[in-house]
Amino acid sequence: MLGKRNGKGKKYYNFNNNLEFEGEYLNGVRNGKGKEYYDNGQIEFEGEYLNEVRNGKGKEYYDNGQIEFEGEYLNGKKWNGNGYNENGNIEYKIKDGTGFIKEYYKNEKLKFEGEYLNGIRNGKGKNIMSVVY
Numbered sequence: 044m045l046g047k048r049n050g051k052g053k054k055y056y057n058f059n060n061n062l063e064f065e066g067e068y069l070n071g072v073r074n075g076k077g078k079e080y081y082d083n084g085q086i087e088f089e090g091e092y093l094n095e096v097r098n099g100k101g102k103e104y105y106d107n108g109q110i111e112f113e114g115e116y117l118n119g120k121k122w123n124g125n126g127y128n129e130n131g132n133i134e135y136k137i138k139d140g141t142g143f144i145k146e147y148y149k150n151e152k153l154k155f156e157g158e159y160l161n162g163i164r165n166g167k168g169k170n171i172m173s174v175v176y
Contacts, residue, residue: 047071056082066092081106090116105129120162137162 048068056063061084066077073092081087085108090101096119103112103121109131114124117140126135126144135144140162146155157168 058082117162121159122162 048071050068051066052068053062054064055061059082061082062080063082064073064077064079066073067075069075072095074094075092076090077092078086079088083106085106086104087106088097088101088103090097091099093099097116098118099116100114101116102110105111107129109129110127112121112124112126114137115122120140121137122140123138124136125133126137128134128145128147136142137144137159140160142159144155144157144159144164145153147153153171155164155168155170157164158166160166
């Protein structure tokens with residue numbers, strides 16, 4: 044397609060020129076293997092994309108470089124795999140989009156804990172409010 048990215052490419056943040064994404068494109072959208080980056084340059088995600096969303100094997104990272112989730116994604120949702128806390132210990136497991144999950148703020152305070160179904164929050168759970176200083 045004329046004017047649309049195809050093949051390998053890079054995208055940069057407008058406000059600081061740091062790399063935002065590098066990987067494969069098809070018809071202007073992310074398709075294939077790629078890497079996303081936080082605006083500070085640290086890797087956020089590396090894995091597979093289909094039509095712009097995470098789909099297939101991948102790893103998600105905290106902004107300190109520690110793995111947050113490793114496994115499979117389906118239509119942008121965590122589907123099969125393990126989630127880790129910032130110390131590298133397993134915090135949760137998801138199988139076929141179902142499990143119990145804990146999410147954290149960047150300051151490592153608990154943000155949410157509860158059930159996951161079909162890759163999204165569903166069922167019993169609680170949001171924990173945290174004051175960030």
